[in-house]
Structures are given as C-alpha cells and as structure tokens.
Amino acid sequence: MREIRKKQKKLYKAMRILLYAAIAVLVVYIGAEPLVAKASHVAALVMNYVCDALVIASMFMLLMYYSKYGKVDGYLSRIEDELADAGYYLSDRPEREIQPLTAAVLADLDRYGYTVERDLELSEMPFDARAMKKKEFFYVVETEALTRGDILAYSDAAFTDLTVQKMKRRGSGVILFVTDTAGEDAIDLSKSITCYGKRDQLQIAYAIAEADTGRVYFLGNRVSKCQQMIANYVMGCELPIADANKGERLPFQDKLEEKMKTFTLAEFKNGTFFAHD
Structure with missing residues (x-):
C-alpha cells in the first residue's frame, strides 16, 4: 500500500506541475498573441501548436491519474484511517x-x-x-x-x-x-x-x-x-x-x-x- 501511495503522489505532483505550466503558458500567450502574430506568423503558429500540445498532455495526464487512482484513493484513505484510529x-x-x-x-x-x-x-x-x-x-x-x-x-x-x-x-x-x-x-x-x-x-x-x-x-x-x-x-x-x-x-x-x-x-x-x- 505504501509503495502505491508513493507512486500516486509522484504522478499527482507531475500532473499538477503540467497543469500549472499549461495554464501559465496559455494565460501569457492569450495576452501576447497579437504581438507575437505581428512579429512573426511562424512564431504564432509554433505557439499555437505548443498550447495545443500542453492541453492534450494535461488532459491525458488527468485521464491517466483518475483512471488509475480515482476509485482506489477513497478506499486506501479509509484503510489508513482504520490503521491510525484508536482501537476503541x-x-x-x-x-x-x-x-x-x-x-x-x-x-x-x-x-x-x-x-x-x-x-x-x-x-x-x-x-x-x-x-x-x-x-x-x-x-x-x-x-x-x-x-x-x-x-x-x-x-x-x-x-x-x-x-x-x-x-x-x-x-x-x-x-x-x-x-x-x-x-x-x-x-x-x-x-x-x-x-x-x-x-x-x-x-x-x-x-x-x-x-x-x-x-x-x-x-x-x-x-x-x-x-x-x-x-x-x-x-x-x-x-x-x-x-x-x-x-x-x-x-x-x-x-x-x-x-x-x-x-x-x-x-x-x-x-x-x-x-x-
């Protein structure tokens, strides 16, 4: 159980980092998109591809995390509570x-x-x-x-x-x-x-x-x-x-x-x- 929890925490941390990175890039690009488009059409196209890739990667990571740990997380939490609880x-x-x-x-x-x-x-x-x-x-x-x-x-x-x-x-x-x-x-x-x-x-x-x-x-x-x-x-x-x-x-x-x-x-x-x- 502890090994599974360690792997879950690592995947959750990676998922959060990717999500925050995607949100940051999207917010910055939305504000800077007109300037980038004026400066270079190629750069704007590349940034569009980067944003799309980040969105797809984030969706994939979310799906992978919840399909793997979504149901088991509540179950393990209850078991951990049993182990930490007073006996009576x-x-x-x-x-x-x-x-x-x-x-x-x-x-x-x-x-x-x-x-x-x-x-x-x-x-x-x-x-x-x-x-x-x-x-x-x-x-x-x-x-x-x-x-x-x-x-x-x-x-x-x-x-x-x-x-x-x-x-x-x-x-x-x-x-x-x-x-x-x-x-x-x-x-x-x-x-x-x-x-x-x-x-x-x-x-x-x-x-x-x-x-x-x-x-x-x-x-x-x-x-x-x-x-x-x-x-x-x-x-x-x-x-x-x-x-x-x-x-x-x-x-x-x-x-x-x-x-x-x-x-x-x-x-x-x-x-x-x-x-x-």
Whole structure:
C-alpha cells in the first residue's frame, strides 16, 4: 500500500506541475498573441501548436491519474484511517446492560426527530429498531454475543432494506450492534465503511457497543456524518471526542497493516482483494 501511495503522489505532483505550466503558458500567450502574430506568423503558429500540445498532455495526464487512482484513493484513505484510529472508544453513557443502553440510544434518537420503529423483521432477520430522519439512518440490533457472521447477515438485511425497500441513494447510515461480548472476528469489521455511488453518496458505518465494558468500536477519527451520529447517539458525547475516551490500538489493526502490504491495484480492480477477510 505504501509503495502505491508513493507512486500516486509522484504522478499527482507531475500532473499538477503540467497543469500549472499549461495554464501559465496559455494565460501569457492569450495576452501576447497579437504581438507575437505581428512579429512573426511562424512564431504564432509554433505557439499555437505548443498550447495545443500542453492541453492534450494535461488532459491525458488527468485521464491517466483518475483512471488509475480515482476509485482506489477513497478506499486506501479509509484503510489508513482504520490503521491510525484508536482501537476503541469509551462511552459517556452510564448504562451497562444491553436493554437499558438500547433504550437510552433510542430515546435520544426519538428526541432529536428520528422516526423510530421497533421490533422489525427485515429479510427474515430480527431488528430491535430502525430510526430514520431525512438522510440519516439507524439500524439497531441487540445480541448477547456478536460474531462476524452476525454482522454480515444483519448488514445484508439492512442494506437491502435501505437501498431496495426504502430506495435510498444518498445519506449516512449506522448499523449499531448492542452486545455484552464482541468476538475478535466481529471487532475486525467494526471500522469498515460501506459506500455506494460513484462519489460515495451513501455511506454505511458499523458501531459495536459493548454494554458491560462501555467500549464502542467504530471508525472514530474520520470526519463524517456517521462519526457524528455514533458519537452523539451511541456514546452520548460531542465532537471532537476527548482523548480520555480513546482506547489503545488493538491487534486487528496490526493484522490489517500486514494484510495491506500485499495490496495491489490489479487485485483491487479485479475485485479479488479483501482487506477484512
């Protein structure tokens, strides 16, 4: 991943230099074109060719950069945020049991204008609540012990409900799992962000709230609406999150860093690379 980032930065720098050079030459030539034409028809013709060449080269460089790095840039940025983030966060909420914690979260969502529906079945999966307000969405699941399989199954159901049943194409969503114990394989996925649309118009984040420990696992260092929703409604705090609420780095982040050393653009474009196996 680091080697790819180095190559990306070099190409981006070259692209900017070429663009600035092209703009400078064009601006100068537009002002000086009448004088150049008077002085020499050949010189004016040469300058026209130079300007055309710079425009074509700039367009080619832009196309090459965005075709190569356009889609992967956002993906790598999210991975870098996962690696740099705190392993977990400590909630400001006093509740240390599943049902009281869920009730407190839903009470706040209701208080701040969300339409809260309880005890739903979506794609044959039981959800304890769904809360919606314009372009903000919450899905809430209670479970005593959370596994990776649970996250994947409930995520599929929530994504289908949001994109197929509710026809949402823009906005920010959170799938909240309130549990007593989150397995390591579940925590591995806690900082994942699922994006839809060419410009990531719809973003879905996970949040795992361990009631008995007060820990909340989510991507907390990436500025986004999802981050704000989790901080405000799940943790019961404001942004920026205080350092006292930040936990230590966890082993799954070290594992992810090792995994990303094998990252290649070819595998990413082919859809065969999975950061969170």
